[in-house]
Amino acid sequence: MSIRWRLALLYAAGTGALLLLVSLVAYGLHSREQYEGLDESLVTTAEHFMRNRASAETGAGPALERLESDVFVRVYGSGNGAGPSEAPDPALTPLEVLARDDGPASPALARIFPGGGIEKAAGAFATARDPATGKRVRLYALPAPDGQLNYVVTWKSLSSLDQSAGFLGTLLIGFVIGGVVAAGLGSFAVAGNSLRPVAVMTQTARAIAASRGFSRRLEETGRPDELGRLAVTFNEMLASLEEAYRSQQRFVADAAHELRAPLTAIQGNIDLLKRKSDMSADEKAEAVDYLDSEARRLSLIVSELLTLARADAGQKLERRPVELDAVLIEALTDFRPLAAAHRLELKKVEPALVAGDRGRLKQLILNLLDNSLKYTPAGGRISVGLRNGGSTATLSVRDTGVGISKADLEHVFDRFYRADKARSRDPGGSGLGLAIVSWIVDQHEGEIEVKSAPGRGTTVTVSIPLFSAASS
Numbered sequence: 001m002s003i004r005w006r007l008a009l010l011y012a013a014g015t016g017a018l019l020l021l022v023s024l025v026a027y028g029l030h031s032r033e034q035y036e037g038l039d040e041s042l043v044t045t046a047e048h049f050m051r052n053r054a055s056a057e058t059g060a061g062p063a064l065e066r067l068e069s070d071v072f073v074r075v076y077g078s079g080n081g082a083g084p085s086e087a088p089d090p091a092l093t094p095l096e097v098l099a100r101d102d103g104p105a106s107p108a109l110a111r112i113f114p115g116g117g118i119e120k121a122a123g124a125f126a127t128a129r130d131p132a133t134g135k136r137v138r139l140y141a142l143p144a145p146d147g148q149l150n151y152v153v154t155w156k157s158l159s160s161l162d163q164s165a166g167f168l169g170t171l172l173i174g175f176v177i178g179g180v181v182a183a184g185l186g187s188f189a190v191a192g193n194s195l196r197p198v199a200v201m202t203q204t205a206r207a208i209a210a211s212r213g214f215s216r217r218l219e220e221t222g223r224p225d226e227l228g229r230l231a232v233t234f235n236e237m238l239a240s241l242e243e244a245y246r247s248q249q250r251f252v253a254d255a256a257h258e259l260r261a262p263l264t265a266i267q268g269n270i271d272l273l274k275r276k277s278d279m280s281a282d283e284k285a286e287a288v289d290y291l292d293s294e295a296r297r298l299s300l301i302v303s304e305l306l307t308l309a310r311a312d313a314g315q316k317l318e319r320r321p322v323e324l325d326a327v328l329i330e331a332l333t334d335f336r337p338l339a340a341a342h343r344l345e346l347k348k349v350e351p352a353l354v355a356g357d358r359g360r361l362k363q364l365i366l367n368l369l370d371n372s373l374k375y376t377p378a379g380g381r382i383s384v385g386l387r388n389g390g391s392t393a394t395l396s397v398r399d400t401g402v403g404i405s406k407a408d409l410e411h412v413f414d415r416f417y418r419a420d421k422a423r424s425r426d427p428g429g430s431g432l433g434l435a436i437v438s439w440i441v442d443q444h445e446g447e448i449e450v451k452s453a454p455g456r457g458t459t460v461t462v463s464i465p466l467f468s469a470a471s472s
Contacts, residue, residue: 003191003195003198004188004191004192004195005188007187007188007191007195008184008185008187008188008191009184010187011183011184011186011187011191012180012181012183012184012187013180014183015179015180015183016176016179016180016183019175019176019179019180020176023172023173023175023176024109025113026172027107027109027110027165027168027169027172028107028109028110028112028113029110029113030168031106031107031109031110031165031168032104032106032110032111032113034106034161034164034165035104035105035106035110035158035161036104036106036118038105038138038156038158038161039104039105039118039125039138039140040118041071041156042071042125042138042139042140042154042155042156043118043123043140043142043154045071045073045154046073046123046140046141046142046152046153046154047142049073049075049152049154050142050144050145050150050152070156070157071154071155071156072090072154072155072156073152073153073154074090074152074153074154075150075151075152076094076150076151076152076153077150090137090139090153090155091128091129091130091131091137091139091155092126092128092139092141093153094141094143094151094153095141096126097124097125097126097139097140097141097153098123098124098141098143100124100126101124101125101126102124102125102126102127103125104125105125105127105136105138105158106165107165122142122143122145123140123141123142123143124140124141125138125139125140126138126139126140126141127139127158130157133157133159135157135158135159135162136157136158136159136162137155137156137157137158138155138156138157138158139153139154139155140153140154140155141153142154194227197218197227197230197231198227198230200218200219201218201230201231201234204216204218204234208238212245214238214241214242214245215242216238217235217238218231218234218235218238219231220232220235250416251415251416255301255305255416259298259301259302262294262295262297262298262301263298265290265294266291266294266295266298269287269290269291269294270291272287273287301432304432304433304436305432307436307439308415308432308435308436308439311436311439316443317356317357317360317440317443317444318357319355319356319357319444320355320356320357320358321353321354321355321467322353322354322355322356322357322358322361322467323351323352323353324352324353324354324356324361324386324393324395324464325349325350325351325352325386327358327361327362327365328349328365328384328386328395329349330362331362331365331366331369332344332346332365332369332384334366335366335369335370335373338370338373339369339373339382341378341379342373342376342378342379342380342381342382343379343380343381343382344382344383344384345381345382345383345384346383346384346385347383347384347385347396348385348386348387349385349386350386350387350388351388352386352387352388352393352466353466353467354393354444354464354465354466354467355444355465355467356444356464357440357443357444360440360443361440361444363436363440364436364437364440364441364462365384365395365397367433367434367436367437368397368437368460368462369382369384369397370433371433371434371460372397372398372399372401372458372460373399375399375401375402375403375458376399376400376401376402376457377401377402380399380400380401381399381400382397382398382399382400383397383398383399384396384397384398388466389463390466391465391466392446392463392464392465392466393463393464393465393466394461394462394463395461395462395463395464396459396460396461396462397459397460398457398458398459398460399457399458399459400457401457401458402454402455403452403453403454403455403456403457403458404450404452404453404454404458405453405454406453409450409452412434412450413434413435413437413438413448414435415431415432415435416431416432437462441462441464444464444465445464445465446462446463446464446465447462447463448460448461448462448463449461
């Protein structure tokens with residue numbers, strides 16, 4: 001079931017429940033008031049005739065009067081004879097009324113509300129059927145207060161009140177049904193109009209999914225409601241998806257380009273070895289060395305691509321207490337033979353215990369050192385230091401290399417991004433080293449900062465929180 005139908009049914013049900021409650025209360029209170037008004041008229045009439053019973057008694061039998069309000073009155077004296085032949089008889093005798101002492105004549109619904117009721121003095125009420133018409137009659141019997149066998153009985157037909165109550169009930173039922181239908185239709189129309197932007201979003205999303213046209217946007221109407229904000233958020237999401245899709249396309253294109261170069265070189269040298277069977281041993285050794293170099297480069301690119309793919313998949317590093325100063329010394333020991341043509345200096349190294357992955361931290365340091373080595377001419381200086389700041393460990397790698405321009409500085413962590421000068425100096429690099437460094441720093445909840453200028457070298461600073469028992 002659609003949201004539109006559910007909203008319409010929900011509003012209709014809520015409106016129906018409210019209308020039903022109001023109708024029941026109105027019906028019950030109105031009916032009770034009408035029936036209690038009739039009872040009050042019976043009591044008032046009976047009391048009036050009881051006060052004047054001496055003049056109403058004939059001595060020969062009961063006296064009958066009919067008031068303009070359709071209230072019949074019979075005064076019973078001590079004679080207890082039959083009344084006038086043209087007068088109707090009450091449905092019950094005074095003693096039968098007093099013995100029954102019925103409750104209210106109003107519908108059962110009117111009796112559930114608190115309050116109400118009238119003072120009936122010493123008399124009693126009864127509700128009976130008129131033998132002649134079969135319709136309900138309300139009777140009230142009031143005995144004389146002096147103990148005499150004198151009674152006043154007043155009664156009135158309930159036919160008009162019963163018909164009025166029935167008509168009111170039917171009217172209210174129609175009112176509730178009509179209100180529910182009107183509320184359902186109105187809410188269905190309003191919900192359709194309100195949810196129209198959602199339908200547009202759905203159509204746009206389907207079109208984008210089919211065509212991958214992430215450049216499309218929803219029309220923003222400027223509405224200050226939830227749907228207006230949803231349209232803005234949807235457009236922001238589309239912009240983010242467009243950027244991610246373009247980045248993915250660039251990544252795939254760059255990866256294909258980077259992989260094609262070593263594969264082409266390997267394939268060319270293999271073809272050369274196949275064609276020239278008379279190659280000298282030195283030429284064959286040179287070709288094999290070149291193949292080995294390109295194969296290693298290809299393996300490195302694939303390994304780094306795999307690392308970044310796992311990072312994109314949300315891989316989390318398992319972090320344990322690691323002595324970062326020991327990892328730094330180990331990385332420098334492994335790296336020193338590669339930097340024989342450079343001056344590798346170790347600045348002050350302070351003990352620093354961090355929560356991290358030892359292997360990835362070593363990879364971070366080696367990538368930074370390798371990046372400095374590639375972009376620093378022979379004879380240049382590369383200095384490394386580690387400082388314990390009390391809450392963070394700060395690793396710094398500084399070189400005297402070619403530096404990075406301001407335009408390139410903001411892209412140094414992009415995958416496969418390398419400035420033109422860097423490309424000319426590093427034909428064998430993959431352009432993924434600093435992207436991996438950035439991921440490792442993020443996994444260790446750290447921060448990385450790069451400061452550089454063309455011809456003035458580069459300084460990379462990495463800050464990682466120190467290990468604490470509370471954080472573990």
